Amino acid sequence: MRRFLVVFLVLTACTSTVSTTTAPEQTTSGSIADSVPEQLTTTTALIGIEASNGIGDDFYPGLGNSGYDVEHVTLDLAFDPLGPRISGVATFEAVATDDLASWSVDLSTVFASEVLVDGEPALFEQTSGELRVIANQPIPEGADFRMAVTYGGQPIPFTSAGAPFATGFHESEDGWYALSEPDGASSWFPSNDHPLDKSTYTVSVTVPNPLVAVSSGRLEGVESDRDFSTFVWEVEQPVASYLLAFAVGDFEREDSDVVDGITIRNYFDSDLTARERQIFASQGAMIQYFSTVFGDYPFDVYGALVLETSDVGTALETQTISTFGRQVLFLGDSVVAHELAHQWFGDSVSITQWRDIWINEGFATYAQWLWSEHDSGITNRDLEIVQAYEVMSGAIFVRNDTNANAAATIAAEQFPPPGLVNSDDLFNTSVYLRGGLTLHALRLELGDEAFFELLRTYAGELAYGNSSTEIFVAYAEEAAGRDLTDFFQGWLYDEQMPPIPELGLEPLR
Numbered sequence: 001m002r003r004f005l006v007v008f009l010v011l012t013a014c015t016s017t018v019s020t021t022t023a024p025e026q027t028t029s030g031s032i033a034d035s036v037p038e039q040l041t042t043t044t045a046l047i048g049i050e051a052s053n054g055i056g057d058d059f060y061p062g063l064g065n066s067g068y069d070v071e072h073v074t075l076d077l078a079f080d081p082l083g084p085r086i087s088g089v090a091t092f093e094a095v096a097t098d099d100l101a102s103w104s105v106d107l108s109t110v111f112a113s114e115v116l117v118d119g120e121p122a123l124f125e126q127t128s129g130e131l132r133v134i135a136n137q138p139i140p141e142g143a144d145f146r147m148a149v150t151y152g153g154q155p156i157p158f159t160s161a162g163a164p165f166a167t168g169f170h171e172s173e174d175g176w177y178a179l180s181e182p183d184g185a186s187s188w189f190p191s192n193d194h195p196l197d198k199s200t201y202t203v204s205v206t207v208p209n210p211l212v213a214v215s216s217g218r219l220e221g222v223e224s225d226r227d228f229s230t231f232v233w234e235v236e237q238p239v240a241s242y243l244l245a246f247a248v249g250d251f252e253r254e255d256s257d258v259v260d261g262i263t264i265r266n267y268f269d270s271d272l273t274a275r276e277r278q279i280f281a282s283q284g285a286m287i288q289y290f291s292t293v294f295g296d297y298p299f300d301v302y303g304a305l306v307l308e309t310s311d312v313g314t315a316l317e318t319q320t321i322s323t324f325g326r327q328v329l330f331l332g333d334s335v336v337a338h339e340l341a342h343q344w345f346g347d348s349v350s351i352t353q354w355r356d357i358w359i360n361e362g363f364a365t366y367a368q369w370l371w372s373e374h375d376s377g378i379t380n381r382d383l384e385i386v387q388a389y390e391v392m393s394g395a396i397f398v399r400n401d402t403n404a405n406a407a408a409t410i411a412a413e414q415f416p417p418p419g420l421v422n423s424d425d426l427f428n429t430s431v432y433l434r435g436g437l438t439l440h441a442l443r444l445e446l447g448d449e450a451f452f453e454l455l456r457t458y459a460g461e462l463a464y465g466n467s468s469t470e471i472f473v474a475y476a477e478e479a480a481g482r483d484l485t486d487f488f489q490g491w492l493y494d495e496q497m498p499p500i501p502e503l504g505l506e507p508l509r
């Protein structure tokens with residue numbers, strides 16, 4: 001997936017220490033080639049490539065990076081409310097996927113001050129969201145290497161290319177948090193910021209007492225002295241960078257029962273009322289039910305992280321602990337079921353290209369309806385499905401002064417087919433509602449037995465990896481035992497949504 005590649009010659013057997021450039025406050029000038037120290041002397045030469053600063057996402061070409069695969073990341077961070085807010089070291093254990101002379105890392109709003117590659121200081125420069133690192137000597141394809149980035153600063157939210165909202169690092173009432181989908185992770189730590197390069201993590205966060213630091217995975221331990229506490233979180237299954245949970249605040253941990261061997265622990269902002277906490281009591285029953293329809297829950301812990309902030313009117317399916325803004329809790333079970341279902345669809349089975357976002361959001365939305373069916377019956381489920389169809393078709397826009405044709409036009413303008421979502425409007429309502437309707441229509445097409453078998457096979461075989469629309473369609477065709485080209489064409493790509501005769505639903509024109 002490399003785009004271009006000017007061959008770049010780097011010489012081995014360099015004995016002198018290569019000096020590093022200093023952390024730029026803004027864009028640095030001068031090309032990397034200009035900054036290669038002259039004292040490099042030669043014996044043998046291995047030719048390495050300048051790896052592309054994008055992993056190959058066709059919506060966001062600068063996102064992620066190629067040339068290497070990250071296997072484990074250790075974030076060792078300290079938060080100081082008085083000084084620079086974040087300082088620390090991110091250490092990548094990675095494998096070169098090419099002979100590598102230089103490569104990029106996504107990093108914005110905070111700045112690198114030192115980069116070590118296999119323990120040796122390396123040259124680097126940081127410009128517009130990319131940290132470019134030059135190896136002292138090329139890293140051969142297939143070799144493991146370790147890169148440690150010392151960085152710091154005052155992280156700020158990041159204007160997403162994918163949607164009109166800020167992603168990444170934010171300040172809350174009494175601390176900080178990160179919600180990074182799709183492209184905000186680089187606002188607070190160096191990453192290969194794309195779901196194609198998932199890795200395990202160790203997240204160690206030191207905060208002033210009595211603040212609490214929360215991340216994904218299992219809490220390995222907490223060490224405290226008089227002034228500070230260090231929380232160490234171990235993420236044992238690979239996680240996409242945007243799904244790494246992160247919050248520092250005034251949290252109370254509440255554990256509930258262990259369900260099917262899964263420990264459920266919640267971190268509630270201490271101001272949360274008992275009623276607000278009660279909303280999460282159904283998580284155990286939901287895990288049990290979703291395990292029957294999607295297959296085993298893919299991780300060993302789950303829970304909710306609930307923030308007090310006026311900035312998040314939504315929730316994000318951060319891995320093993322979904323993050324909720326307090327204002328979204330009025331949605332009750334539907335948002336709780338939605339974020340939980342993403343653990344199978346989005347987190348464990350991730351997409352390969354952001355343009356396939358309908359898979360994540362369609363499944364999470366369909367899971368809300370499945371939970372309604374399970375918890376309150378088919379009639380209630382069908383009410384939700386009919387309502388979603390009427391939003392998508394435009395039927396709900398029909399009023400005295402808006403006829404069916406005009407209403408259909410409004411809907412068509414607002415809601416592109418879910419497979420044709422725009423790159424600057426990734427979370428269009430269509431990927432949720434028409435994505436969910438696509439799955440219900442598929443269930444009607446296949447019958448319950450084949451449909452749920454498909455979900456379990458798909459989630460099981462692709463667990464901890466990546467999928468795509470093509471892959472999902474191939475699994476569906478295998479389950480159906482027939483070609484489904486026309487079915488998916490209609491639901492994912494045609495402007496006009498197909499009918500659902502079983503529910504008496506059809507397009508307005």
Ligand code: TRP
Nearest residue numbers: 179180181182314315316317427
């Ligand atoms: N994936 C989220 C959901 O469950 C929506 C979302 C996308 C989001 N980007 C976000 C939420 C950034 C919070 C912050 O539907």
Ligand code: ZN
Nearest residue numbers: 338342361364
């Ligand atoms: Zn979602």
